[in-house]
Amino acid sequence: MLDDALEIDARLALRDLSLSFRMEWKAEGCLGVVGASGAGKTTLLRLIAGLERPDDGRIRFGDEIWCSGPDGVFAPPHRRRVGFVFQDARLFPHLSVDGNLRYAARRAGVGPDKMMEAVDAFGLEPLLDRRPATLSGGERQRAAIARAILSAPRLLLLDEPLSALDAGRRREILPYLDALPRRFGVPIILVSHNSAEIARLADNTAILVDGRIEGPGQTAAQLNAYHAATSGREAFSVIACRVERRNDEMSLTHVRFGEYMISLPAIGQHPGDAINVRIDARDVALSLVPPDKLSIRNVLPGTIVSIENDPAGPWATATLDCNGAMLRAIVTRAAVADLGLRPGMGACALIKSATFES
Amino acid sequence: MTFTEVSSPDLAALWLTVRLAFVVTVILLIIATPAAWALSRMRSRFKPVIEAVVALPIVLPPTVLGFYLLVAFNPSAPIGRFWVDATGDTLAFSFAGLVVASVIYSLPFAVQPLQTAFEAVGREPLEAAATLGASPLDAFVTVAAPLAVRGFATAIVLSFAHTLGEFGVVLMVGGNIPGETRVVSIAIYEHVETLQYAEANALALTLLGLSFSALLFTYAFNRRPALHVG
Numbered sequence: 001m002l003d004d005a006l007e008i009d010a011r012l013a014l015r016d017l018s019l020s021f022r023m024e025w026k027a028e029g030c031l032g033v034v035g036a037s038g039a040g041k042t043t044l045l046r047l048i049a050g051l052e053r054p055d056d057g058r059i060r061f062g063d064e065i066w067c068s069g070p071d072g073v074f075a076p077p078h079r080r081r082v083g084f085v086f087q088d089a090r091l092f093p094h095l096s097v098d099g100n101l102r103y104a105a106r107r108a109g110v111g112p113d114k115m116m117e118a119v120d121a122f123g124l125e126p127l128l129d130r131r132p133a134t135l136s137g138g139e140r141q142r143a144a145i146a147r148a149i150l151s152a153p154r155l156l157l158l159d160e161p162l163s164a165l166d167a168g169r170r171r172e173i174l175p176y177l178d179a180l181p182r183r184f185g186v187p188i189i190l191v192s193h194n195s196a197e198i199a200r201l202a203d204n205t206a207i208l209v210d211g212r213i214e215g216p217g218q219t220a221a222q223l224n225a226y227h228a229a230t231s232g233r234e235a236f237s238v239i240a241c242r243v244e245r246r247n248d249e250m251s252l253t254h255v256r257f258g259e260y261m262i263s264l265p266a267i268g269q270h271p272g273d274a275i276n277v278r279i280d281a282r283d284v285a286l287s288l289v290p291p292d293k294l295s296i297r298n299v300l301p302g303t304i305v306s307i308e309n310d311p312a313g314p315w316a317t318a319t320l321d322c323n324g325a326m327l328r329a330i331v332t333r334a335a336v337a338d339l340g341l342r343p344g345m346g347a348c349a350l351i352k353s354a355t356f357e358s
Numbered sequence: 359m360t361f362t363e364v365s366s367p368d369l370a371a372l373w374l375t376v377r378l379a380f381v382v383t384v385i386l387l388i389i390a391t392p393a394a395w396a397l398s399r400m401r402s403r404f405k406p407v408i409e410a411v412v413a414l415p416i417v418l419p420p421t422v423l424g425f426y427l428l429v430a431f432n433p434s435a436p437i438g439r440f441w442v443d444a445t446g447d448t449l450a451f452s453f454a455g456l457v458v459a460s461v462i463y464s465l466p467f468a469v470q471p472l473q474t475a476f477e478a479v480g481r482e483p484l485e486a487a488a489t490l491g492a493s494p495l496d497a498f499v500t501v502a503a504p505l506a507v508r509g510f511a512t513a514i515v516l517s518f519a520h521t522l523g524e525f526g527v528v529l530m531v532g533g534n535i536p537g538e539t540r541v542v543s544i545a546i547y548e549h550v551e552t553l554q555y556a557e558a559n560a561l562a563l564t565l566l567g568l569s570f571s572a573l574l575f576t577y578a579f580n581r582r583p584a585l586h587v588g
Contacts, residue, residue, distance in 0.1 A: 051485050077488040078496075084489035090482055094504045103500070107491035151490045 004028075004187070006155065008213075010047055010057030010067070019043060019211035025204070027061070027155060027187040030180075031216055032202025034195055034226060039208040041191040042087075045157045048189070049084050050077035061155065081108075083153030083186070087160045089144040091132035097143050098128040101150055108152035115150060121183060122146040122176055138169035142176060149184050156180070158190045162197060170197075177201055195223050199238045199278035219276050224326060235281035235317055239325045243273045252353070258323035263297040264356045281317060283355035284329035287348045288339055298351040302327065304343050309333050320349050368561055370537055371545040378453070378541060379521040382460040386468040386517045387510075389461070394472035394509075395498070413466045420463070424530025427459050431531060451533050456541070459531045460521045467516040475509020476502060508580045515576040519569045 004027040012019045019040045025031055035041050046052035047059065050066060058068040066075045091100050101124070105115050119125055122142045132140060141161055148156055161177065162170045178201060181188055192198050198205055198219065205222040206215035215222050220240035227236060241255035241262065251266040255275055262277060269275055290299060302322035309316045316336045320327045327349050331341075341347070397408065415423060431449035432438045441449045449455035479502050487497035503510070525543040532539030534548065542561050549558035 049489055051488070076494075077485070078491050078493050081491065082489060084486070086482075086486065088482075090486040092483060092486070092501060092505075094501075103487075103492075104490045107496075147490065 004062045004154070005060075006048070007060040008044075008048070008057075010054035010059060012043065012047065012052065012054045014040075014043065017211050021047065021057075021211075021213050023206060023213045023216065025189075025206075025216055029203035030188040030190055030201050032198035032205040032219060032222075033189060033191045033208060034193065034198050034205060034223070035208030037193055040211045041193075041208055042159055044208065044213075045084065045159050045189065045191055048155070049082045049157055050075060050080050051084075081152065081154050083148035083151050083156040085141070085144050085148050085156070085158045085161050087163060089132070089140040091135075091140060091143055091147070093132050095132075096128065097124060097130050097132070097135070100132070100143060100147050101128075104147045104150040108150065110150050110152050118146045118149050121179075136169070137165050138172050141165065141169075141173055145173075145176065145180075149180075149186070153186055156186045156188045158188060160192055161190075162192070162194070174200065195227065195236065195238070196278050199223060199276040202276075203274075223276075223278070235328050235330060237279050237281065237326055237328045239277045239279065239327070241275050241277050243269045243271050243275055245271055257325055260300050260323050260325075262300075262351070263353050265353060277356070279327065279351060280355065281328040281330040283351060284327060285350040286318060286320070286329050286331055286335070286339070286341065287350055288345075290348055291350065294350070295352075296350045297353045298349075300327065300349045300351070302347065302349060304341060304345045304347055306343055307336060307341055309336070318347075320347060322349060365557065367536060367540075368542075368545055368557065371540050371542050372561070372564065374453075374537065374539075375522055375541040375543075378456055378460060379518045381457055382464060382521045383468075383514055383517045385457065385461050386464060387514065390465065390468035390472055390513060390517075394469045395476055395502075397469070397473045398476035412469050415463050416466050420524065420526025421530055423463060424459065424527040427455075427462070427527065427531045431455055431458075450531055451535060451539060453538055456528060456532045456539055459527050460524060463524055463527050464517045464520045467520045468513040471509045471512035471516065472506065475506035475512075478509075479505045511579050512576055515572045519572045522565060522568060 006023075006025045006027050008021050008023045010021050017038065017040060021040075021044055033041055033044065043052060047054055053074060054067060056070050059066040061080075064075070065073050066080055067073060091097070092103065095103060101115060101118065104110070119128070122145060124143060124146055127135065127139055127143065132143070135143065141164075145161065158177070162173055165173065177190070180186065190198065190201055202219045204216040205219040206213050207222055207226045218240065220238040223238040239257050241257045244254045244256040244261060246253050246266060248266065253264045253266050253269060255262050255264060255277060264277065290301070300322045302320040304318055305321050305326070306319045307316055314332050314334070315330050316333045318329045318331060318336070318341060320329060329349060335341070393412070397405065428450055429435060430437045431441070433442045433448055438449055441447070441454070445454070447454065449458060483501050483505060484497045487501045488494075492500065523543060524541075525547065528539065528541055528544060532541075534540050534544050542565055546558045546561050549555070549561070
């Protein structure tokens with residue numbers, strides 16, 4: 001199939017929300033879908049998988065029509081070859097991990113060597129004989145992702161695969177997710193309410209607002225646009241960077257955007273890889289002079305473009321243009337007054353490397 | 359009361375009863391499984407009506423059910439005539455008639471545990487199976503049925519035990535023909551009528567033992583921790 005594009009134009013009325021999804025995606029790499037809870041993210045995935053039938057509209061994947069009109073074609077989920085990793089894993093409780101993997105492999109005609117590869121890739125070897133009930137949340141998700149991969153899907157849907165896990169488990173799963181599209185050659189749609197996950201994993205991102213899709217577009221631009229509306233302590237910025245080099249001795253990865261370099265804790269990426277760096281506005285400090293003798297590794301000179309004071313609280317959000325990238329910083333209103341910060345002024349953004357999620 | 363060995367006509371009644379209970383249980387499994395599955399998935403507003411009809415034999419006096427079945431089995435009624443045309447035999451006062459009556463009488467005891475078990479399975483595991491390429495029938499056999507195995511055990515034991523002990527319906531549609539419709543409960547009744555308490559006791563004890571063992575098996579099976587089946 002030359003044109004593996006996914007095209008959706010579907011409407012569905014739910015009890016408290018009416019959805020109108022319209023999207024075209026090349027089905028390459030990882031597509032992130034962000035949106036508040038209740039915006040219809042899970043329903044979008046269920047429509048694509050065929051677990052939900054739209055009131056009206058059509059869904060096409062490559063040269064296959066999966067759904068057209070209220071009384072037209074409807075391909076049932078077991079004929080679509082769409083993998084689905086549910087938020088709650090949904091491993092079959094009456095089968096061992098091995099039994100769960102075989103369940104998928106047998107129906108997809110996947111052979112033992114592929115099976116071994118998946119077991120290996122997700123570190124499932126020691127868990128094969130275990131029942132799902134005896135697994136930790138992270139182990140369960142790993143098994144569920146491996147099972148979905150073994151169904152040889154043409155498209156893999158991940159519904160908040162990390163939301164049930166604590167921070168430590170997330171860090172355990174992230175590298176597996178990161179490697180998925182390239183290692184197994186399957187396009188992925190990743191739904192999450194966590195923009196840090198999307199920034200880390202998604203090449204392109206679509207935003208879901210009130211049952212409508214905006215995008216897809218480049219992840220950094222999409223996330224920044226989505227969160228331009230979010231001010232206050234949750235504000236952040238995303239910068240599209242490229243890995244420049246790794247410093248294994250210091251366990252750092254240096255990434256570049258424009259002429260600027262940022263040091264991050266070492267991650268699995270290789271030089272040349274694209275990476276979205278998400279910076280919480282809370283973690284950015286401003287300085288009018290380039291600092292000296294400071295532990296902070298990342299000093300990015302730029303120009304202040306705007307300052308929004310929040311009259312109800314102590315904070316102000318300053319937006320800095322650093323070499324074309326818009327960086328947001330939360331500082332106190334008192335600091336704005338003391339330093340006399342105003343749009344047009346030059347300032348340096350200071351970011352501690354320790355604030356980056358790895 | 360002295361213990362008496364079970365006499366040979368009573369052995370025949372015992373064998374007939376077990377045969378009846380076995381045949382009825384098999385037929386009920388075949389009928390009740392799809393019915394319970396359909397009910398567990400159904401969202402129609404007619405669902406309560408169907409559930410009430412299925413549950414009716416639980417509350418209906420067996421003589422009422424037996425009476426209407428006897429009327430329906432009459433060769434001048436459509437069902438009775440159809441049976442005579444098809445087999446040359448009448449449904450009333452025959453083993454086949456007992457099977458039909460018992461299936462109806464014990465239907466809720468098969469449908470209800472299965473429906474409850476299927477509802478407990480929920481749609482989640484079946485959706486997962488579908489996304490892994492399993493057709494609905496495949497998903498039913500490989501996921502829903504193993505997860506509902508306790509429901510099957512309960513349905514089998516209850517259907518069997520309930521059919522073993524039926525009296526009113528049998529008396530109405532079957533009468534008391536040795537080797538054909540004379541089941542254990544009828545035989546016990548007959549012994550009591552003729553004041554043969556020892557014979558009645560021998561049969562009653564056998565039935566008591568059978569019913570208790572069946573229930574004991576179900577509870578022991580359903581008590582086992584975590585699912586390790588299939």
